[in-house]
Amino acid sequence: xxxxIKPFRGLRPAPGRAAEIAAxxxxxxxxxxxxxxxxxxxxxxxxxxxxxxxxxxxxxxxAPYDPAVYAKAAANLGSMLGAGVLARDAVPxxxxxxxxxxTPGGDHVQTGLVATAAVACYDSNRIRKHEFTRPDKEDxxxxxxxxxxxxxxxxxxxxxxxxxxxxxxxAIAQGEPASDVxxxxxxxxxxxxxxxxxxxxxxxxxxxGMEALxxxxxxxxxxxxxxxxxxxxxxxxxxxxDYFLAVIFPHHQMRILDYNRxxxxxxxxxxxxxxxxxxxxxxxxxxxxAVKPACPGEMGLYLPGRWYRLNLDPKLFVKxxxxxLDVSLLSEHVLGPLLGMADLRRDERIDFVGGIRGLEELxxxxxxxxxxxxxxxxxxHMDQLMAVADCNLVMPPKSTWFEPKLADGLVSHVLD
Numbered sequence: 001x002x003x004x005i006k007p008f009r010g011l012r013p014a015p016g017r018a019a020e021i022a023a024x025x026x027x028x029x030x031x032x033x034x035x036x037x038x039x040x041x042x043x044x045x046x047x048x049x050x051x052x053x054x055x056x057x058x059x060x061x062x063a064p065y066d067p068a069v070y071a072k073a074a075a076n077l078g079s080m081l082g083a084g085v086l087a088r089d090a091v092p093x094x095x096x097x098x099x100x101x102x103t104p105g106g107d108h109v110q111t112g113l114v115a116t117a118a119v120a121c122y123d124s125n126r127i128r129k130h131e132f133t134r135p136d137k138e139d140x141x142x143x144x145x146x147x148x149x150x151x152x153x154x155x156x157x158x159x160x161x162x163x164x165x166x167x168x169x170x171a172i173a174q175g176e177p178a179s180d181v182x183x184x185x186x187x188x189x190x191x192x193x194x195x196x197x198x199x200x201x202x203x204x205x206x207x208x209g210m211e212a213l214x215x216x217x218x219x220x221x222x223x224x225x226x227x228x229x230x231x232x233x234x235x236x237x238x239x240x241x242d243y244f245l246a247v248i249f250p251h252h253q254m255r256i257l258d259y260n261r262x263x264x265x266x267x268x269x270x271x272x273x274x275x276x277x278x279x280x281x282x283x284x285x286x287x288x289x290a291v292k293p294a295c296p297g298e299m300g301l302y303l304p305g306r307w308y309r310l311n312l313d314p315k316l317f318v319k320x321x322x323x324x325l326d327v328s329l330l331s332e333h334v335l336g337p338l339l340g341m342a343d344l345r346r347d348e349r350i351d352f353v354g355g356i357r358g359l360e361e362l363x364x365x366x367x368x369x370x371x372x373x374x375x376x377x378x379x380x381h382m383d384q385l386m387a388v389a390d391c392n393l394v395m396p397p398k399s400t401w402f403e404p405k406l407a408d409g410l411v412s413h414v415l416d
Contacts, residue, residue, distance in 0.1 A: 110253035261375045
């Protein structure tokens with residue numbers, strides 16, 4: 001029977017090479033942004049973007065899912081192994097991963113465990129989901145795993161409050177880290193190793209006693225790992241593909257920012273008509289400056305040159321774990337009935353803006369004429385995410401923006 005997590009022989013930067021290799025996650029950059037980062041700087045010869053976004057080394061007009069893209073990822077990984085800039089640990093172990101993010105109120109710090117998590121537990125919903133996946137994106141990750149024979153992008157997981165697990169992980173993160181990189185965005189990434197068999201076994205048993213883990217980010221990566229495992233499965237023995245690469249943080253340390261919305265038009269309404277219709281369900285108050293919602297049910301509304309504060313009628317609050325989310329309340333009372341949006345996954349009139357970009361980005365998108373209206377939302381909380389997953393439900397698209405982001409390339413999982 002599979003344990004919830006398992007130690008593994010991590011593929012990591014050779015000593016002194018982490019700063020050259022560490023890269024932003026593959027799914028937060030466009031191909032063009034990745035090309036500018038890598039090919040605009042001679043020091044990026046060994047950036048992990050050559051593996052996670054290998055199209056940067058191919059003609060700019062290549063299709064994103066062309067077989068040549070995955071072949072290039074495999075070739076680039078082989079080159080890095082051959083050059084000795086990546087090396088695999090000799091014995092299985094765990095790794096502590098600390099993220100330190102400067103914020104106006106002081107540094108945000110979170111320390112988690114790099115491990116492999118059981119596909120069987122994902123399949124049985126002990127590792128719980130809160131989003132739908134798209135087949136094309138799943139297929140992309142399957143091809144990437146198969147081409148490289150490795151999981152190169154970790155799934156971000158959360159574990160419920162456990163002072164025992166917290167203490168055990170903090171005990172790894174002592175002394176000189178094996179990797180210590182401060183990225184261009186100012187976020188510091190530190191990795192420590194643990195290969196002592198007794199401590200490794202104690203961590204395995206500690207996590208195996210937990211009822212569940214929760215996917216925060218990486219639904220496509222975990223779904224792809226499940227598909228690869230099913231294709232490779234052998235009943236007589238456990239394979240490395242039966243586990244997927246994960247970084248697991250305590251849920252109370254994780255930081256979810258607002259995930260805001262911008263819409264291209266007012267569905268035939270004038271601005272005055274739109275505000276009047278909003279007054280049927282909201283207290284609408286003109287604001288002197290940008291509105292950052294301070295509580296559930298409060299939203300910021302931006303029309304060209306002007307902010308408004310929206311406070312939902314308390315009678316419209318609901319206790320349902322999905323319908324009660326602020327992102328759902330906006331859809332239920334504004335995006336659907338007033339702006340005619342039935343399917344946010346496919347409607348091309350809407351775009352989503354992560355809170356890391358600030359409210360100024362909302363103003364910019366509207367004032368440029370690209371968008372007609374913007375909505376600033378109160379962020380989803382981890383407790384809400386876990387409640388949705390516990391009920392085997394899914395959130396609306398783009399409900400959570402986790403920050404800080406993990407780096408790619410600091411620890412990868414090779415499939416033997």
